[in-house]
Structure formats: C-alpha cells, structure tokens
Amino acid sequence: MTVKTRFAPSPTGYLHIGGARTALYSWLHARKFGGTFLLRIEDTDRERSTQASVDAILEGMNWLGLDYDEGPIYQTDRFERYKEVIQQLIDQGDAYYCYCTHEELDEMREQQRANKEKPRYDGRCRERTEPREGVEPVVRFRNPTEGEVVIDDLIKGKIVIANKELDDLIIARSDGAPTYNLTVVVDDLDMGMTHVVRGDDHINNTPRQINIMTALGAEPPKYAHAPMILGDDGKRLSKRHGAVSVMQYRDDGFLPQALINYLIRLGWSHGDQEIFSLEEMIEFFKVEDVNGAASTFNSEKLLWLNQQYIKEMPIEELMEHLQWHLDNQKLDISNGPDFAAVINAQRDRAKTLVDLVSSSRYFYEDFEEYAEAAAKKQFKTATPDIMQAVHDELETLPDWQPEAIDKAIKVTCEKLELKLNKVGPPLRVAVTGTAMSPSLDITLYLVGKERTLERLLKAIAFNRAKYA
RNA sequence: GUCCCCAUCGUCUAGUGGUUAGGACACCGCCCUUUCACGGCGGUAACCGGGGUUCGAGUCCCCGUGGGGACGCCA
Numbered sequence A: 001m002t003v004k005t006r007f008a009p010s011p012t013g014y015l016h017i018g019g020a021r022t023a024l025y026s027w028l029h030a031r032k033f034g035g036t037f038l039l040r041i042e043d044t045d046r047e048r049s050t051q052a053s054v055d056a057i058l059e060g061m062n063w064l065g066l067d068y069d070e071g072p073i074y075q076t077d078r079f080e081r082y083k084e085v086i087q088q089l090i091d092q093g094d095a096y097y098c099y100c101t102h103e104e105l106d107e108m109r110e111q112q113r114a115n116k117e118k119p120r121y122d123g124r125c126r127e128r129t130e131p132r133e134g135v136e137p138v139v140r141f142r143n144p145t146e147g148e149v150v151i152d153d154l155i156k157g158k159i160v161i162a163n164k165e166l167d168d169l170i171i172a173r174s175d176g177a178p179t180y181n182l183t184v185v186v187d188d189l190d191m192g193m194t195h196v197v198r199g200d201d202h203i204n205n206t207p208r209q210i211n212i213m214t215a216l217g218a219e220p221p222k223y224a225h226a227p228m229i230l231g232d233d234g235k236r237l238s239k240r241h242g243a244v245s246v247m248q249y250r251d252d253g254f255l256p257q258a259l260i261n262y263l264i265r266l267g268w269s270h271g272d273q274e275i276f277s278l279e280e281m282i283e284f285f286k287v288e289d290v291n292g293a294a295s296t297f298n299s300e301k302l303l304w305l306n307q308q309y310i311k312e313m314p315i316e317e318l319m320e321h322l323q324w325h326l327d328n329q330k331l332d333i334s335n336g337p338d339f340a341a342v343i344n345a346q347r348d349r350a351k352t353l354v355d356l357v358s359s360s361r362y363f364y365e366d367f368e369e370y371a372e373a374a375a376k377k378q379f380k381t382a383t384p385d386i387m388q389a390v391h392d393e394l395e396t397l398p399d400w401q402p403e404a405i406d407k408a409i410k411v412t413c414e415k416l417e418l419k420l421n422k423v424g425p426p427l428r429v430a431v432t433g434t435a436m437s438p439s440l441d442i443t444l445y446l447v448g449k450e451r452t453l454e455r456l457l458k459a460i461a462f463n464r465a466k467y468a
Numbered sequence B: 001g002u003c004c005c006c007a008u009c010g011u012c013u014a015g016u017g018g019u020u021a022g023g024a025c026a027c028c029g030c031c032c033u034u035u036c037a038c039g040g041c042g043g044u045a046a047c048c049g050g051g052g053u054u055c056g057a058g059u060c061c062c063c064g065u066g067g068g069g070a071c072g073c074c075a
Helices: A017-032 A051-064 A075-091 A102-114 A180-190 A200-215 A246-251 A256-265 A278-284 A299-312 A315-328 A339-349 A353-358 A372-378 A383-395 A402-416 A420-432 A440-447 A449-467
Strands: A004-007 A036-041 A070-074 A095-098 A138-141 A148-153 A157-162 A170-172 A195-199 A222-226
Touching (some): A004 A017, A004 A195, A017 A036, A017 A051, A017 A222, A017 A256, A017 A278, A051 A246, A070 A075, A075 A095, A075 A138, A075 A180, A148 A200, A157 A200, A180 A200, A200 A222, A256 A278, A315 A339, A315 A353, A339 A353, A372 A420, A383 A402, A383 A420, A383 A449, A402 A420, A402 A440, A420 A440
Parallel strands (some): A004 A036, A036 A070, A195 A222
Antiparallel strands (some): A095 A138, A138 A170
C-alpha cells in the first residue's frame, strides 16, 4: 500500500514551530516512501478560522519548502459528506441525539470535579426517545463502555486506554455542524491516510477516533504522535517565548534550511550527525526513531546552524534569500561593489541574514557616525597623522587590488615605524565606521579607492577637530 | 483531581545488560589573527530517587518524584 500522510492545521493562527515540525515529520515520511503528502485545512470552527490564517500557513509551508501533492482541502467544503456519516451512525445506533443544555452539562462537570473525578458526559440522553421541547439537540457518538482501545503508536509504543475513561463525545453541534473528532475520522478514512503523524496533544483523541472508525467498519491508519516543543521555561512553546511563527524566523534572518535542520534534529537523531541535506533527511529519517520525550527549543543552536548554512550555502542560493532582506532593510546595492563579492567576504562572520545585510551597509553608503566604542578605543591624538600617511600611500596606487593595498599599508607602517596593530584598527574604523570587518585589504578593495580616500580625509578632519 | 505521555551533561542527543557514558550547542582556556568572526586543540558538565530481576543495570520490571498533555456544542 502506498504511503499517504497529511498535515491538518486549523487556520486559527500562523504556522508555528511545533506545527512546522510535525508537518516536516509527516512530509518526510511520505517523501521517504515515495508516497503522497496532503494538506487539509480543518476549518470547521467557523468562528475562529480565518482566510488570513490559511494564507499564513500556506506561506509558511512554502517558505520551508514543504510541498504537498493534494490539497489544500477545506473541511467546510465537505459538510454534506460529514452529515451523511453522522446520519449513518444515528441510523445504525452508534450515535444519538442529546438534549442536555449547557447549564446542565456545566453542573454535571462541576459535580464530578467536586467528587475528584474526571469530568465527562454521563450518558444521560443515551436512552432518551423523546425530544425535549425548545432544545436543538447535538449528536453524540455512543462510545463503547467496556473493553479497551490499543494504539500501536510508531513513536510512543503501545498505548492502552480503557473505554470507561472515555465519554460520548459530540459529533454534531446543535446547528448541525460536525466537530473535529468526526471530521478527522471521515477525512482520514475517505482520503486513504496510511499514517497519521501529529502532535501528542492528540493522543487522548485517538481512542475516540478509533472507536468511531470501528463503528464505521473501517481499519484505522497507523499513528505517530510526536512530542511537543517546550520553551526554555519548560512550558509548552508559546508567544511568551519570543518568535514562534515560522515567518518570524524568515524576518529575523534565518534560512529555511537551517530551521528545517534544527527542527529535524530536535527530537530525532542519526548518530552524531548534526547537518543534513534534504536528501539525507529523506534517506535517514524514520518516524519510529523520533524521541518520545518533549524537547526544549534552543535558539542558540538554531543560530549556530544558521551560521553554518550561511557559510556553506552556494552563493547564488544565498543571494536569493538575501534579496528579501535587502528590500526589507532598504539597502541599495547598485552604487558599490559586486554584492556577491561582499557577501563572500562577510559570510563567515554572520549568524543571520539580517546581520549580513546590515553589516554590509558601509560598502554602499557613507556613514554619518563612527561606532562609539570603536572610535573611542581607536581614535587617538596621533590618528590624523597616521591616517594622512596611509591616505598618501594609498593614493599613489595605480592598481586598486587587495595585494597592492596590503603592501601599501605595510609600507606605511615601516615609514612611520609603527606596528600594524597601531595602524590597522584605526584605519578600519575610519573606513567602515565600525570595529569589525573582513581583512583590511579586502575591505578597502571592496569599498573602492575613491570612497576609501574620502573617508580617510573625513576621519582626519574628525580627529583634528576632536584633538584641536 | 482523573486519565495518558515522558525522564542521560544547562540544552539537543548517542547508548538496545558488561562503555574511561560518546557527539553537538552554550560556557571556559589555548592556538591562529591588523578587528570581528571562521577554524584547530583542550577542559568543566549527565544516567531523577528507591526497590527489585541479574554474576553484572543508564539500559528490563515495580513504586515514588518531577515535568508535559488531555479532560469544550476548540482543533
């Protein structure tokens, strides 16, 4: 049987890190076996579902490169089918109308809590034959009261839940709209899912869903419940922990490959390997190897991975990702050195794409001020004379090439009888405005002769004024 | 509260009865170095507790403890 998996988010927000990871696992499982990956939008809660959320989720999937073969399928387009199944369950006696009011249910739960019991529907409408006037009924599934449900979870192993722990869940609201546990069952069956990979917050729903499938005479798919991702306070990852939207990571300068790589290694491993190409992920990933324990999100490691990818990625590909940040930071690279050359010089020292762009600004634009700490540390009384000497030496260069620039700087040092560390650092601040840059010869070469000389004169004037 | 899941360095993990308990991030040294990085070398650091089973337990079982999840006319 061909493998078929799905990702089934409810469009009530953006695609978050946890969802992205289960989507990745599900996608990987399908890709590994040459199967089908389907995207289903679980929008039966019309109150909370929005088109904006659907768009955000699609954007996130697209950015991560998680492509789907079928869908997006919207559950709201399938209400007729759900109604058919609900009717079938009623007809065969596996579901019934319940006329309990919210007040009655609240009271019942309160009572149960007071008795230190698990709040659950007590089945009081199970044998009711007459409607209750003025109450639009819901439909409940008649869950078995005895026996147990066994899940052979691919990640968690064998899970056994007694039917007496379960109650008769609502499968249709009083307005006739189907609920989650019914729609999931119908869709997973109709769409031929072979494997359901989802968050382990759904473990408790699984026995209910299996019971409905059994009532429908169907064979349940295989389940793989992936653990949650926790924030650094040990609590489930949420907005409190900073960036949780996948797109926020794009905005913050992360490469999708780095995020994917981080996500796959969070809760899964292949020996000591840390960095995986997509091909390797598909080859090595086994859903059975996913760790059953929840793991804590660690942004330091993500940053490290991002740096590795920035460093190693083919330059053309890196440039494509950089374009968005160029636009976002409004850096115009038309008036200056070849951007690829700048990036090649800079990429070893950047942890994010945002850094990479912002730290490359001085190659294209003149700066108004020197970085305060750098100027304070490097600009001394002798600076104007030193800068003047460097300027004069550089000015004579017929050939503005790194080797020649390097030589000119060293010649200046000899003339002034100064060590390189007395000349280099202030020179860097004068030309870049900051204390960090690639090596000076490359930096000056890329900044260009005209700009370099101008900036040196500017630094001389600045320091003369300062020490006058 | 009830049910379910989980438990190796601070974090992500390797480990499938016999290991000096390995790797990665972070951290700390040293080296490289005109800056910041990259890189290289080295270091600190872990089997939640208690009972079993066994010649032998991080590994198997039980009980605690701790953490997470679920308990909706949400998904």
